[in-house]
Amino acid sequence: MSSPDAASTPASSPFADLADYAALPRVSGLALSPDGRRLAVSVQTLDAEGKKWASALWEVDPEGQRPPRRLTRSAPGESAPVFAPDGSLLFTSARPDPAAGPDAGDPKPALWSLPADGGEARLVVAHPGGVGGVTVAADSGDVVVVASATPGAADAEEEAARRKARKDAGVTAVLHERYPVRYWDSDLGPATSHLFWAGQLSAEDPTGAAAEPVALRDLTPEARPPAGGGEDPALSPDGSRLVVVESVPDGPAGQRNRVALVDPATGGSRPLVDDPLADVYAARFSPDGSAVVCVREALSSFAEPPDYTLLHVDVASGEIRDLTAGFDRWPSAPQFAADGGSVYFLADDGGRHAVFRVPVAGGEPVRLTADGAYSDLRIARDGSALYALRSAYDEPPTPVRLDPEAPLQQPAGLPSPGALGPLSGTLHELTATATDGVPVQSWLVLPEGASADSPAPLLLWVHGGPLMSWNSWSWRWNPWVMAARGYAVLLPNPALSQGFGQEFVRRGWGSWGEAPYTDLMAAVDAALERPDLDAGRTAAMGGSFGGYMANWIATRTDRFRAIVTHASLWNLDSFVGTTDAAYYWEKEWGDPFTEPRRYELHSPHRYVDAIRTPMLVIHGDRDYRVPIGEALQLWYGLQKRGVPSKFLYFPDENHWVLTPGNSTVWYETVLSFLAEHVLGQEWERPELL
Structure with missing residues (x-):
């Protein structure tokens, strides 16, 4: 699908053709070797049939001298790389075990090890429920894996027998005795995530023999992991302690998270940080194992949004200190510096996702990065450098090297297997003024050729969350695909967006239809003051919370020619009762039976007649x-009232659209719908629909 303006896009741009766009390599999952001489990343590319993205591991030179090279190759793919102290590379994969018999069945994801000096990877840990994650002790090399296990299974043989018995009997039913019952796109139970001790693993055998099966020991047989799995464990460097996240009850049908300390030798555990007023998670050990740093997220309430800080916990005494008291941002992903004297963390700040450093002894956090959004932070063991994946709206995730001390850095990217060609436009930053005088930051993607003589149609994109912000590259909602077809894309951060202070979030708390809406309209008004944007050709789009806002916008104004609403909230009463974590949303909205006021004021379905x-x-x-x-109610309401509308339904996708074919159809349908209503072209039905 193209528009008359698409000719202005460089012919070499991969964004002008959806097949080329789907084929672009996608980098994630950075790992750093103990000696600091090797980086590994996961790279997703289309499989041979073009029906799914498969991941392989690549090596990247930390010094930026050598070109990247591919390390693994298999049809199922490889992911979640992590180095062991001996330099071997551990990863998960569902590739078949060469030693398995003909009746082994389809392989489950397992843990594999690739020797430091190359050679064949070999399977080192398998489990009937599949291996979902791994943590390695930095000094001892001890390994703990995450795997799914059914209640009462004593070992792997009994686990396999229980699963086979259910399958042979045709039983898929699950008996629930506590809330919740599902998470994201998965039904919970009867199996849950457990942590298994695997000990020290050998990357290779000098005789070339296959690895002997590792006898796993369940460290968390009675623990209750958070919904979706407690896959955030961390071993102390010497392997003598393990910190895990556990779920505990928080009122009727509610839960919160605490951090517990597990002794791998005995399996005994004790709470390390258990705060009845907060979720606590993301715990990591200091280099000497004497302390832990973790995130404390204050539980939200009807009156207040959550707030975040970092806690320093002495393992022996249990003494807790707040490292970021008074810091008006939300820290995440903390890690100790190599010498233990500082903690590095990430936080949204002014439309960026920045790296910060805070001294353990006390002091103000220092922002180390100027622009961009950072993830997968890795710290060299000698303290000489930091490594991370950096992205921005004009750059997909790329490995970079950072100085551990210098503020406001602009690091150059290391040679990457995910390098891009030219973009289909330019990126700009805008600031509008809200009705209450507060500044509202936005990103604007402007297509090539936009000018006062040829102004571009404008697409307003509203982010999800709502407690997040537009700050990084997105493959699922990529504005450059739209820019390649002549559209400008506005990405505002309205009230409720994080990275602009607690009061900025509070402005929209429990009142989604007020400040978030007026902030968005102020951002659009400010953008349309530019002569290179066409105020007569505009549309609004959003997913999740952004979909809620798209629906709300449809009930408030007819200034847009078209609205696209993806995975959207429509009837807040029914949403809160049927979502996977109702207790979370009730904290903000209240019980709809006893506190209906916010639902009555802010649920879009009550204003359907205005659309x-x-x-x-x-x-x-x-x-x-x-x-x-939510979509079925909205669709019926639109159809009943004769509103021009279409419904793109995916039977097997979740909150996101993840498969290549469906992603392509998503873009094709959105582009055809916009072309019809914004550009005045005839509706063109996607060929495969």
Whole structure:
């Protein structure tokens, strides 16, 4: 699907053709070797049939001298790389075990090890429930894996027998005795995530023999992991302690998270940080194992949004200190510096996702990065450098090297297997003024050729969350695909967006239809003051919370020619009762039976009669965060009232659209809908729909 403006896009741009766009390599999952001489990343590319993305591991030179090279190759793919102290590379993969018999069945994800000096990878840990994650002790090399286990299974043989018995009997039913019952796109139970001790693993055998099966020991047989799995464990460097996240009850049908300390030798555990007023998670040990740093997220309430800080915990005494008291941002992903004297962390700040350093002894956090959004932070063991993946709206995730001390850095990217060609436009930063005088930051992607003589149509994109911000590259919602077809894309950060201070979040708390809406309209008004944007050709789009806002916008104004609403909240009463974590949303909205006021004021479905704008509704049936009933109610309401509308339904997608074919159809349908209503072209039905 193209528009008359698409000719201005460089012919070499991969964004001008959806097949080329789907084939772009996608980098994630950075790992750093103990000697600091090797980086490994996961790279997703289309499989041979073009029906799914498969991941392989690549090596990247930390010095930026050598070109990247591929390390693994298999049809199932490899992911989650982590180095062991001996330099071997551990990863998970569902590739078949060469030593398995003909009746082994389809392989489950297992843990594999690739020797430091190359050679064949070999399977080192398998489990009937599949291996979902791994943590390695930095000094001893001891390994703990995450795997799914059924209640009462004493070992792997009994686990396999229980699974086979259910399958042979045709039983898929699950008996629930506590809330919740599902998470994201998965039904919970009967199996849950457990942590298994695997000990020290050998990367290779000098005789070339296959690895002997590792006898796993369950460290958490009675623990209750958070919904979706407690896959955030960390071993102390010497392997003598393990910190895990556990779920504990928080009122009727509610839960919160605490951090517990597990003794791998005995399996005994004790709470390390158990705060009845907060979720605590993301715990990591200091280099000497004497302390832990973790995130404390204050539980939200009807009156207040959550707030975040970092806690320093002495393992022996249990003494807790707040490292970021008074810091008006939300820290995440903390890690100790190599000498233990500082903690590095990430936080949204002014439309960026920055790296910060804070002294353990006390002091103000220092921002180390100027622009961009950082993830997968890795710290050289000698303290000489930091490594991370950096992205921005004009750069996909790319490995970079950072100085551990220098503030406001602009690091150059290391040679990457995910390098891009030219973009289909330019990136700009805008600031508008809200109705209450507060500044509202936005990103604007402007297509090539936009000018006062040829102004571009404008697409307003509203982010999800809502407690997040537009700050990084996105493959699922990529504005450059739209820019390649002549559209400008506005990405505002309205009230409720993080990275602008607690009061900025508070402005929209429990009142989604007020400040978030007026902030968005102020951002649009400010953008349309530019002569290179066409105020007469505009549309609004959003997913999740952004979908809620798209629906709300449709009930408030007819200034847009079209609205696209993806995985959207429509009837807040029904949403809160059917989402996968109702207790979380009730904290903000209240019990709909006893505190209905916020639902009455801010639920879009109550104002359906006001909608005049053509709408495209998109939803996946495997979406348990915003269940499909929201889309069905919205679609019926539009059709009953004769509003021009279409419904793009994905039976097997979740809150996101993840498969290459469905992603392509998503873009094709959105582009056709916009071309019809914004550009005045004839509707062109996607060929495969």
